[in-house]
Amino acid sequence: MKNVLEYLERSGALYPDKISFADTDKQITYSELIARARSIGTALTYSVGRGKPVPVFMGKSVDTICVFFGAVYAGCFYTLLDTKQPKMRLLDILRTLEADFIVTSHTYDDDLAAFGYGGTVLYAEDLMEAQENSTLLGMIRKLSLDIDPLYCNFTSGSTGTPKGVLVGHRSVIDFIDVFTELFNITDRDVIGNQAPFDFDVSVKDIYSAIAVGATVHIIPTAYFSIPTQLLDFLCDRHVTTLIWAVSAMCIISQLHGFDYRTPTEIKKVMFSGEVMPIRHLTEWQNALPETTFVNLYGPTEITCNCTYYVIDRKYERGESLPSGIPFPNEKVFLLDENNQLVTETGKTGEICVSGTALALGYYNAPEQTAKAFVQNPLNNKYIELIYRTGDLAYINEEGLFCFASRKDFQIKHMGHRIELGEIDQALDSIDEIERAVCTFENNKIIAYYVGSIDKKEIVRRLGERIPKYMIPNRFVQMDSLPLTKNGKIDRKALAAVKKR
Ligand code: AMP
Numbered sequence: 001m002k003n004v005l006e007y008l009e010r011s012g013a014l015y016p017d018k019i020s021f022a023d024t025d026k027q028i029t030y031s032e033l034i035a036r037a038r039s040i041g042t043a044l045t046y047s048v049g050r051g052k053p054v055p056v057f058m059g060k061s062v063d064t065i066c067v068f069f070g071a072v073y074a075g076c077f078y079t080l081l082d083t084k085q086p087k088m089r090l091l092d093i094l095r096t097l098e099a100d101f102i103v104t105s106h107t108y109d110d111d112l113a114a115f116g117y118g119g120t121v122l123y124a125e126d127l128m129e130a131q132e133n134s135t136l137l138g139m140i141r142k143l144s145l146d147i148d149p150l151y152c153n154f155t156s157g158s159t160g161t162p163k164g165v166l167v168g169h170r171s172v173i174d175f176i177d178v179f180t181e182l183f184n185i186t187d188r189d190v191i192g193n194q195a196p197f198d199f200d201v202s203v204k205d206i207y208s209a210i211a212v213g214a215t216v217h218i219i220p221t222a223y224f225s226i227p228t229q230l231l232d233f234l235c236d237r238h239v240t241t242l243i244w245a246v247s248a249m250c251i252i253s254q255l256h257g258f259d260y261r262t263p264t265e266i267k268k269v270m271f272s273g274e275v276m277p278i279r280h281l282t283e284w285q286n287a288l289p290e291t292t293f294v295n296l297y298g299p300t301e302i303t304c305n306c307t308y309y310v311i312d313r314k315y316e317r318g319e320s321l322p323s324g325i326p327f328p329n330e331k332v333f334l335l336d337e338n339n340q341l342v343t344e345t346g347k348t349g350e351i352c353v354s355g356t357a358l359a360l361g362y363y364n365a366p367e368q369t370a371k372a373f374v375q376n377p378l379n380n381k382y383i384e385l386i387y388r389t390g391d392l393a394y395i396n397e398e399g400l401f402c403f404a405s406r407k408d409f410q411i412k413h414m415g416h417r418i419e420l421g422e423i424d425q426a427l428d429s430i431d432e433i434e435r436a437v438c439t440f441e442n443n444k445i446i447a448y449y450v451g452s453i454d455k456k457e458i459v460r461r462l463g464e465r466i467p468k469y470m471i472p473n474r475f476v477q478m479d480s481l482p483l484t485k486n487g488k489i490d491r492k493a494l495a496a497v498k499k500r
Contacts, residue, residue: 002146040070043130050075160425164363192239227257247415
C-alpha cells in the first residue's frame with residue numbers, strides 16, 4: 001500500500017453504504033465520501049499542482065473530511081487552518097506554505113470576513129459540484145509515491161513563526177496498520193473524535209476509521225465545556241473508542257461527568273499529549289471497569305505516537321505511569337548529554353526516534369528541520385535519521401520508558417503544545433516593551449516584562465498575533481529582569497519573584 005486512498009477505497013468497496021463520518025448536521029457513507037472527494041480532487045487539479053499544499057480554512061466537520069480527501073485525490077497535501085487564529089498567524093502559515101488560495105465553506109463566512117483574506121477563495125460547496133475526471137485522477141495516482149506528503153500540521157515555533165510538520169503517506173500507513181491491529185480497532189467500532197483536525201491526535205481517528213471501515217462521530221468542540229452534552233453524545237451515538245488528548249479526558253473527570261451518565265459502550269480509551277494525572281485516570285477506570293486504557297506517547301514529528309503502554313492495573317497517586325514500549329517498526333532510545341546511549345535503569349536521557357514514522361521535516365524550514373532531524377550519532381556507517389524529541393525519559397525496572405520532563409521551553413497548556421519562545425517573540429514585537437520573558441509555573445504562563453505599558457493593552461496587542469490559549473495568564477511588570485552571571489535571563493530568580 002502506498003497511498004492512504006487505498007484504505008478509503010478498500011472500505012468503500014466493503015462497506016459502501018456504511019456511515020464513515022458524521023457531525024451534528026450531516027453524515028456521509030463511504031461511497032458518498034469517495035464520490036465527493038473525487039469531485040473536489042478533480043476541481044482542485046485546475047487550481048493547484050501535484051505535491052502542493054491545500055490550506056483548508058474550516059473547522060472539523062464532514063465537509064472538511066471531504067476536502068481533505070479531495071486534496072489527496074488531487075495529489076496534494078492538506079493543512080487545516082484554525083479559523084479562530086489571529087490574522088497575522090494565519091498569514092505566517094500561508095507565507096510558509098507559499099499558498100495564494102484557501103479552501104473554505106460558507107459556514108465560515110464570518111470567520112473569513114474577520115480574517116480579511118486577500119487571496120483566492122475556493123468554496124467546498126462549489127468544488128463538490130465538479131464533474132469527476134477519472135482519467136485525470138488515475139494519472140495523478142499513477143505518479144504518486146509513498147513518500148509524498150499527506151498533511152502538514154502547524155505547531156508553535158520558538159522563532160515566533162509556527163512550524164509546519166509535514167507527514168507523508170508512508171508514515172501514516174506504517175503507523176495506522178499497527179495501531180489498528182494492536183488495539184483491535186475494527187469495522188464494528190464507533191470512534192468519538194475529540195481532537196481538532198490541525199492536531200495529529202485526529203489523524204488516528206480519521207485513518208484508523210478508513211483503514212478498517214469504522215465510523216467516526218465528530219464531537220463539536222463546544223461540548224467539551226458542557227460534560228452533560230458530551231456524555232449524551234457519547235451514549236446516544238454508541239461510541240466504543242476514544243482516542244483523546246489527556247486534557248479532554250480530564251474535563252469529564254474534573255467536572256464529575258460520570259455522576260450524570262456513563263458511556264458504558266466505550267471499550268477502548270487511548271490518550272496522549274501530556275502526563276495523565278493518576279487521580280483522573282482512576283476516576284475513568286472506576287467508571288469504566290471493563291475498558292482498556294492505553295497511554296500513548298509521542299510528538300507530531302514522528303507521526304502520532306512512538307510508544308504505548310496498555311494499563312493493566314490501578315495506579316497510586318505519586319506513582320509514575322509508564323510511556324511503555326515502542327510501536328513495531330519504530331526505534332526509540334535515550335541519548336545522554338554526550339550523545340551516548342543510555343542503558344542503565346533509572347538514568348535519564350533524551351528520547352530519540354528513528355524509522356519510517358519520521359515526518360518529512362518542517363515545511364519550507366530547512367534550518368529548523370536540520371536541527372531536529374539529525375543523523376543518529378550512534379551510527380556512522382549509513383544514513384539513519386533520528387528525531388530528537390527534546391523529551392527526557394528513563395527506563396524503569398520493567399524495561400518500560402517513563403516520561404520525565406522537557407529539555408527546553410516547550411510546554412503543554414490546556415492541551416496545546418506551545419513554545420514559550422513564540423510568546424516571547426510576540427511580546428518583543430510590542431514597541432513599549434523593552435524586554436520580556438515567559439515562564440510556566442504551576443500550570444500558568446507568566447510574562448515578566450520591563451516597559452511602560454499596561455497589562456490590558458498587552459493582552460489586546462498579543463491577541464493580534466497569537467491564539468488566545470498562548471496569552472499569558474499573568475503579567476509581572478519589573479524594573480529590570482534578573483540575569484545570571486552569564487548574562488542570560490535568570491528564570492530561577494523569576495520563579496521566586498512575588499506576584500501580585
Ligand atoms: P504534540 O506534538 O502536540 O503531540 O506534542 C508532543 C509532546 O507532548 C511530546 O514531545 C511530549 O512532551 C508531550 N507528550 C505527548 N504524549 C505524552 C504522554 N503520553 N505523556 C507525557 N507527555 C506526552
